[in-house]
Amino acid sequence: xxxxxxxxxxxxxxxxxxxxxxxxxxxxxxxxxxxxxxxxxxxxxxxxxxxxxxxxxxxxxxxxxxxxxxxxxxxxxxxxxxxxxxxxxxxxxxxxxxxxxxxxxxxxxxxxxxxxxxxxxxxxxxxxxxxxxxxxxxxxxxxxxxxxxxxxxxxxxxxxxxxxxxxxxxxxxxxxxxxx
Numbered sequence: 001x002x003x004x005x006x007x008x009x010x011x012x013x014x015x016x017x018x019x020x021x022x023x024x025x026x027x028x029x030x031x032x033x034x035x036x037x038x039x040x041x042x043x044x045x046x047x048x049x050x051x052x053x054x055x056x057x058x059x060x061x062x063x064x065x066x067x068x069x070x071x072x073x074x075x076x077x078x079x080x081x082x083x084x085x086x087x088x089x090x091x092x093x094x095x096x097x098x099x100x101x102x103x104x105x106x107x108x109x110x111x112x113x114x115x116x117x118x119x120x121x122x123x124x125x126x127x128x129x130x131x132x133x134x135x136x137x138x139x140x141x142x143x144x145x146x147x148x149x150x151x152x153x154x155x156x157x158x159x160x161x162x163x164x165x166x167x168x169x170x171x172x173x174x175x176x177x178x179x180x
Contacts, residue, residue, distance in 0.1 A: 001060070001168045001172050003054075004172060004176065004179065005059045005060075005061070005108055007175075007179055008057070008059060008175055008178055008179060009029050009055070009057065009059070009180065011178075012057060014056075015090070017090035017091070018054050018055035018056060018057075018087055018090065018091060019052055019090050019091060019092050019093065020055070020091070020092065020093040020127065020134060020135075021053050021056070021091055021093075021094050021095070022053070022054055022093070022094065022096075022135055022136055022138050022139040023051070023052070023053050023054075023076055023079060023095070023096050023100065023139065024052065024096075024097060024136070024139040024140065024143070025047070025049050025050060025051045025075055026050045026052075026143050027040040027042075027045040027047060027049050027050075028045065028047050028048060028050065028152070028154055028155050029046065029047040029070050029154045029155070030046070030047040030121075030154065030155045030156075031044055031154050031156045032155075032156065033113070034157060034158035034159055034160075035158070035159055035160070036048065036065075036066060036067040036159075036160045037067055037068070038066075038067030038068045038069030038070065039068055039069055040068035040069060041069075043068075045068055046068065047155055048065055048066065048067060048155045048163065049065070049066050049067070049068045049075060050063065050064075050065050050143075050155075050167065051063070051065070051066065051075035051076065051078065051079055052079075052082060052139065052142060052143075052167075053063075053071070053079045053094070054138060054139050054142045056135075056138060057137045057138075058139070058141050058142040058145070059142075060142060060167070060168070060171045062079050062082050062083045063084055063164050063167045063168060064078045064079050064082060064164065065155075065160040065161075065163040065164050065167075066078070066160060067093075070164065072099045072100045073100055073102060073104060073108075076096070076105070077108065079109055080094075080112070080118070081115075083115055089116070091116070091118060092117055092118060093118070093119050093120075093121060094118060094119070094120050094121070095121050095122075095123050095135040095136055096120060096121070096122050096123070097122070097123065097124070097133075097136060098122060098125070100120075100122065100168060101122045104129075112158055121135075123135055125137050137142075145170075145174055146167060146170055146171075149170045151166060152166070152167070152170065165174055
């Protein structure tokens with residue numbers, strides 16, 4: 001997936017490594033009684049939560065699947081730790097929604113700035129109903145792309161690592177169609 005991401009970014013006239021990204025999560029019901037299943041009180045869903053970090057083109061950089069009761073802040077930390085675990089990256093700015101804000105994350109954001117020079121920007125929705133939120137629509141569009149694969153209507157996998165792999169496989173299929 002990472003190799004195809006680089007090829008698509010080059011095709012779009014971008015550098016191989018993104019400098020900005022966006023994070024969001026999606027709660028989905030589970031079908032199996034596998035490991036790591038929980039209840040998301042905000043969405044009223046018993047299942048799992050898919051956390052993704054995408055670049056400005058909507059290409060998935062890293063995915064983390066957890067029980068639905070895992071908070072956005074913890075999921076965000078897991079995403080960034082996984083993203084930066086294999087070396088130096090160019091990512092310098094990450095847009096988040098209001099669900100990621102809070103005092104614990106602010107302290108962690110200061111550490112991020114020192115360690116990886118990443119700046120967090122919480123973008124809040126304005127008004128009622130549907131409105132396009134600047135920068136954040138990219139990650140929502142990526143979830144829409146994934147939902148075009150029937151396999152992602154619910155979480156059918158027994159293990160979260162298998163769910164992550166299925167999301168990566170779907171992104172690979174999207175990229176292969178674009179690059180052919």
